[in-house]
Amino acid sequence: MYPILVNLSQLSVVVIGGGKIATRKVKGLVKEGGKPTVIAPEISEALKRMAKAGEVRLQQRNFQAGDTKDAQMVFICTNNEAVNQQILQETTSQQLVNDTTNQSRSNFFNMVFVKEKDLGLAITTGGKSPETAKKVKTAVQDFLKSLVNS
Known part of the structure; x- marks a missing residue:
C-alpha cells in the first residue's frame, strides 16, 4: 500500500449503508471537505441531520445497479452480503473501493x-x-x- 492524502472536495464519493459504520465514515469525509452521497433504506439520525445541513446527499432507498457508476470513491457499509457482492461486481479497478465488511476486497484503507x-x-x-x-x-x-x- 502507498500512503497518500486525498483532497475530497472534487471527488465523487458514494457511501452505501446508513448505520453506525457508514455514519462514522461520512463524518470523516465531511470533516475533510467531501460531500458524499449516502444510499441506504435506513438512515441514522446523524446522517439525516447532515443531509438537512447540506453536508451530504441522501438517497433513502435500496442500492440499485448503476449507483456507483460515476463514483470515484466507494464505501461499502452494509450488513447484507448479497448487496455487498452486487456493489463489488459493478465497481471497476479505476475506482477506490473500501469494503468495510471485508478489507481483503478493498483497494484502499482509511488511516x-x-x-x-x-x-x-x-x-x-x-x-x-x-x-x-x-x-x-x-x-x-x-x-x-x-x-x-x-
Missing part, C-alpha cells in the same frame, strides 16, 4: 489521522484492526500537542 496545527501523523494497521489504530491515536494526540506547542 487514523492526528493533526495538531501544521503537523499531521497517520496511523494504520492496514485495515486489520481499526480499534488498535484508535488506541494509538489517543496516545499520540497528547504527544503531538506537547511537541507542537513547546
